[in-house]
Amino acid sequence: MTTLRILVVGGLMSYRAMFNWLSPWILVPSLIVSPICQILLFAYIGRSAGVGNDEFYVMGNALNYAAIPCLFAMSATIEGEREGRTLSVVLTTPAARIPLFLGRALPVIVNGWAVAMVGVLFGLLVLDVHIPGGSWPALLLVIAVASASCTGLGLAMGAVALRVREGAVLGNVLFCLLLVFSGVSVAVDDLPGWMATVSPWLPLTHAIEAARRVADGAAISDVGGLVVREVGVGALYAALGLLLLSWLEQQSRRHATLERV
Amino acid sequence: MQFAGLGAAVMGMWTCQGVIASSLLTRERWAGTLELVVAAPTSMGRVLVPTTLALSTIGLYTVIATILWERWVFGLELRIESWPLFVTSVLAAALTLAQFGFFLAVTAVRYRSSWSLGASLEYPGWLLCGFVIPVATLPDWLHPLSWSIPTTWAMEAVRESADGGSPWRDLLLCLLIGSAYAVLASFLGRQLVDSARRHATLALT
Numbered sequence: 001m002t003t004l005r006i007l008v009v010g011g012l013m014s015y016r017a018m019f020n021w022l023s024p025w026i027l028v029p030s031l032i033v034s035p036i037c038q039i040l041l042f043a044y045i046g047r048s049a050g051v052g053n054d055e056f057y058v059m060g061n062a063l064n065y066a067a068i069p070c071l072f073a074m075s076a077t078i079e080g081e082r083e084g085r086t087l088s089v090v091l092t093t094p095a096a097r098i099p100l101f102l103g104r105a106l107p108v109i110v111n112g113w114a115v116a117m118v119g120v121l122f123g124l125l126v127l128d129v130h131i132p133g134g135s136w137p138a139l140l141l142v143i144a145v146a147s148a149s150c151t152g153l154g155l156a157m158g159a160v161a162l163r164v165r166e167g168a169v170l171g172n173v174l175f176c177l178l179l180v181f182s183g184v185s186v187a188v189d190d191l192p193g194w195m196a197t198v199s200p201w202l203p204l205t206h207a208i209e210a211a212r213r214v215a216d217g218a219a220i221s222d223v224g225g226l227v228v229r230e231v232g233v234g235a236l237y238a239a240l241g242l243l244l245l246s247w248l249e250q251q252s253r254r255h256a257t258l259e260r261v
Numbered sequence: 262m263q264f265a266g267l268g269a270a271v272m273g274m275w276t277c278q279g280v281i282a283s284s285l286l287t288r289e290r291w292a293g294t295l296e297l298v299v300a301a302p303t304s305m306g307r308v309l310v311p312t313t314l315a316l317s318t319i320g321l322y323t324v325i326a327t328i329l330w331e332r333w334v335f336g337l338e339l340r341i342e343s344w345p346l347f348v349t350s351v352l353a354a355a356l357t358l359a360q361f362g363f364f365l366a367v368t369a370v371r372y373r374s375s376w377s378l379g380a381s382l383e384y385p386g387w388l389l390c391g392f393v394i395p396v397a398t399l400p401d402w403l404h405p406l407s408w409s410i411p412t413t414w415a416m417e418a419v420r421e422s423a424d425g426g427s428p429w430r431d432l433l434l435c436l437l438i439g440s441a442y443a444v445l446a447s448f449l450g451r452q453l454v455d456s457a458r459r460h461a462t463l464a465l466t
Contacts, residue, residue: 026374029381037384041394048394 003099010095011103018080019073019108031111035065035119042185043127052187054127059211060184062119063143063204066112067150067178071171073111074154077104078245079161087162091249101158101245102238105151112147131215138220139211145227146207149234150178153203155241162248183208203237206230266337267423268392271351271416273323274358275386278316282362283379285312286370295463305367305450306443313362317355324351342425350422353432354415357439361411364442367450371457391416411439 021027039061046052078101081087090100120143123129131139157174161167178184181195182204188196199205207230210223220227251257286309289295298308331337341347365382369375387393389403390412396404407413414435418428457463 021377023374025372026377029377034381034384037381037388041384041388044388044394044398048398 003096006095007099007103008106010100011106014077014081014104015073015107018077018084019069019111020076021069021073031065031069031115032118034068035062035115036122038065039119039123039127043123045185052185054123055129055215056187056212057185058120058123058127058129059215060182060208062116062123063146063208063211064175064179064182064184065119066116066143066147067153067175067204069111069115070108070147070150070154071157071174072154072168073108074105074151075158075161075167075171077108078155078158079167082162097246097249098242101155101242105148105155105238108151108154109144109147112150113144116143116147129215132217135214135217138214138218138223141220142207142210142214142223142227142230145230145234146204146211149203149207149230149237152234152236152238152241156237156244157241159241159244159248162245162252178202178204181205200229201233203230203233206233262337263340263423264395264420265393266331266339267420268416269331270324270327270339271354271412271419272387272390272392273327274317274320274354275390275392275412276383277320277323278313278358278362279365279382279386280376280379281316282313282365283369283382284376285309285362285366287373287375290373290464299454299458299463304447305454306363306447309363309366309450310359310443313359313366314356316362317359320358321351321355339423341423343422346422346428347419350415350418350428350432353418353435354412357411357415357435357442360439360443360446364446364449367446367453370450370453371462386410386412389413409438411435411442414438 021030039058042061043054043057046057081090124131157170160170164170181199182202183199188199188205206226210226213223286295289298301308328339369378372378389407390410391407396407396413399407414431418431418435421428421431
């Protein structure tokens with residue numbers, strides 16, 4: 001019961017306390033205006049160049065923008081403890097580390113999902129995107145999986161942010177890598193060979209492909225392999241993040257650098 | 262490719278200016294130096310325009326860097342018919358972006374999270390200024406918004422120079438609009454800072 005409380009209640013409290021983007025003054029420009037403008041930019045580039053269609057760019061960029069809260073919120077909920085001088089308090093509690101940090105991921109997954117949905121709904125209302133009614137449950141699931149997978153990467157980034165001072169720069173670099181390598185606006189098949197080799201090992205790649213197929217009318221069973229691979233990639237990064245957290249915690253205690261800012 | 266190559270070369274200037282200039286005064290506030298800036302016996306413009314001009318020099322670096330990597334990485338060799346006019350157009354883009362950055366900086370003085378405003382301006386600028394898509398392809402109702410940004414005209418001047426046309430009309434419009442933003446910013450700067458001083462909101466954290 002205590003573990004469940006730490007996972008759900010503790011995670012939600014940490015998210016609300018540490019992620020200051022929930023203020024409308026930040027939320028609206030960062031998580032509503034920006035994804036919409038990114039979708040518009042790439043959709044218009046596609047139209048001008050006569051490449052792809054609106055649906056291709058809406059699905060790619062809407063899911064890509066889920067990475068922003070997943071990377072930055074996850075990082076903020078960990079790095080924020082250090083900046084708030086509360087990291088030592090958190091780490092001296094007897095709470096198990098896995099629910100302690102994974103709990104912080106749950107609200108972040110919902111946040112990422114909601115941001116991606118803003119983009120999808122905008123595409124549906126304003127651009128030339130049509131999604132069959134029967135495809136919606138599968139699409140909602142694929143977007144949730146994409147968000148969870150990105151949050152795994154965010155957890156790894158949050159762990160690194162315990163050591164790296166400029167977590168925001170790291171987040172922007174990772175976001176740009178996902179934008180280029182995950183088939184967001186250029187199909188993975190059209191990327192140079194070495195980039196296409198990296199793509200399957202990054203979050204979003206499989207989910208974006210699955211979302212595009214589902215939006216074209218494919219059933220969830222048709223994209224089951226892609227969804228499983230996306231879950232696997234996310235789990236890989238989440239495990240890496242937990243390992244890094246554990247190692248950096250030990251190192252910080254040993255070298256007395258736990259709250260060095 | 263020439264169209265996209267030229268746009269990509271100049272679009273970095275927008276990012277350097279828009280994102281940072283919006284949060285210039287917020288950064289002063291974080292550093293605890295905003296009161297000193299306001300109390301200095303000089304206009305806000307004399308303090309802020311040198312900073313936004315410095316930001317524009319980083320933008321100039323992005324132009325050079327992008328032209329070089331376009332050539333070396335993508336094998337895209339830009340055809341520039343008139344280098345003097347091309348350089349003049351790029352410098353006009355830098356100057357007017359500094360003026361526009363001054364406008365952004367003062368109007369966001371009471372916006373405590375102005376960094377988010379700056380970050381969210383990146384894509385709209387890329388969309389509206391015609392860097393990688395022609396302004397004409399945007400919906401008609403967006404055209405006046407595009408035309409009201411000096412960088413749109415600077416980008417047109419850059420393309421005209423590269424294609425061997427005359428950029429002077431675009432440069433004139435670019436400089437006029439940029440100067441209008443600078444004048445507006447000088448006026449608004451006084452009003453907004455005075456208002457912040459009256460309401461004791463200068464040191465919002």
